[in-house]
Amino acid sequence: MKGKVYLVGAGPGDYKLMTLKGLECIRKSDVIVYDRLANINYLKEAKEDCEFINVGKASSNHLLPQGDINRLIADKALEGKVVTRLKGGDPYVFGRGGEEAEILRNENIDFEVVPGITSAIGGLCYAGIPITHRDHASSFHVITGHPRNDGKETKEIDWKALAHVKGTLVFLMGIANLKHISENLIKEGKDKNTPVAFISWATRYNQRVVTATLESAYEVAIKENIKPPTLIVVGTVVNLREKLNFFEEKPLFGKNILVTRSRTQSSTLVEKISDLGGNPIEIPTIKIEKIENNVELEEEINNLKDYSYIIFSSKNAVDIFFDKLNEMGYDSRALYNIKICAVGAETARHIKTRGINPDIVPKKYIAEELYEELKDIIEENDKILIPRAKNARGFLVEKLSKKCFVKEVLTYESVIDYSKKDELLDIMENENVDYITFASSSTVKNFMTLIGEGNINKLKLIKIISIGDITSKTIKEFDLDVYKQSDEATIASMIDAISNDKFNLNTGVLTC
Ligand code: SAH
Secondary structure, X not given: OOOXXXXXXXXXXXXXXXXXXXXXXXXXOOEEEEOOOOOHHHHHHOOOOOEEEEOOOOOOOOXXXXXXXXXXXXXXXXXXXXXXXXXXXXXOOOOOHHHHHHHHHHOOOEEEEEOOOOHHHHHHHHOOOOOXXXXXXXXXXXXXXXXXXXXXXXXXXXXXHHHHOOOEEEEEOOHHHHHHHHHHHHHOOOXXXXXXXXXXXXXXXXXXXXXXXXOOHXXXXXXXXXXXXXXXXXXXXXXXXXXXXXXXXXXXXXXXXXXXXXXXXXXXXXXXXXXXXXXXXXXXXEEEEEOOOOHHHHHHHHOHHHOOEEEEOOHHHHHHHHHHHHHOOOOHXXXXXXXXXXXXXXXXXXXHHXXXXXXXXXXXXXXXXXXXXXXXXXXXXXXXXXXXXXXXXXXXXXXXXXXXXXXXXXXEEEEEOOOOXXXXXXXXXXXXXXXXXXXXXXXXXXXXXXXXXXXXXHHHHOEEEEOOHHHHHHHHXXXXXXXXXXXXXXXXXXXXHHHOOOOOOOOOOOOO
């Protein structure tokens, strides 16, 4: 049985700039072969047992020579596997995708090509440079700046023609040859004052754009230490950047933000940070371990008619409770006579997804506030059910028990997630982290355990954002300062705290 190969364009770097079809290929593949220009976050979308093979580093320094890559892809498909060959930008724009496809055809291997947004167009767009414009350029030309080095005759670039076309010139892989490029264009008659832009790591949070003229280009590139991957743009469209630069104006552009939450809960925060131009570095610190064969929970679900209140204080408690309810053949009607209380906006939202509008959601999302709301309305003969985490705070159970019957049922335990410990230590050592977000006391404690006592001092250089009073208190117990506490205990409010940070202007000011 022969497999199949998808040559997939991963787009220029921004995670959301890949096609739906490309994503679908990643999700169904047994093997993914990728190199450094493809955003590796896509690998998260792959099947659990998918094999990942990294075949490339710097553009001229492949970990694997092209011939071996071709062979590898073909062999995996011949083993009957579905293979995605993930390539930066578009697979057929200077990515040698054409050669890979030829080999597959020669060997009669089924393949498809999924186009991607090439950096030659998308990269310019994010730098605020429209590749064509009625007042500036009515064509564009994408050129390799990297001559062939395999001994075969180079298809020499027609510098004379390029110097005279009026369109925008975009050179890929051109940094090592910049001197040659600019000199040839000027020699053949291109105006030496033509604007030039260097766009490095285009569309990513670390995008950097430097402008020059054709004459000064080489000197500027040396002075500014410009390295691949960089696009070189030559043409007056570069001048539009000043007006159209939307991407670098985003409030969190260029910021590294460490997000510490349980894996299942961080997606909203991560998504918002990316939308605002920042780089979310997701470090899971908590893993939820559901209590299996929970006879006690089953018993209380069978006795629901006895209860007058149920209190949920986390999304996990909601999910586990309702999954069990459904599994036992009941649905939300089993709660028709019970008042439902939620601590936290996210908890409330999850209750709604189960078809129930919570009756009581305290304005401040903490247990103390719920107690304030409940203490005068509950009566002695009320019965309250609290399905919750094993290591959660005992405040509500303790206080409410003094007023009426309270039954707490443990449904899960949150434990430390060690899966990204090494990555975290590497980040603490090598990355310039601007902010770190803590959305609960347990994430603070687990995070400190993960980095180890010796590293806690390093957090003094990072702006710590806390979700609320209790989390802040725990942070301070580690002898650390809270840079900002969000006004409300919500993810949206945490985001506001970061994006409204007045020192967070993109003026090159170091933020730590
Ligand atoms: N197939 C790719 C190009 C591969 S050649 C595409 O369609 O975009 C590799 C060259 O592309 C790099 O040397 C660089 O010049 C350019 N490049 C690719 N992605 C880039 C990015 N995000 N930022 C800047 N240049 C990029």
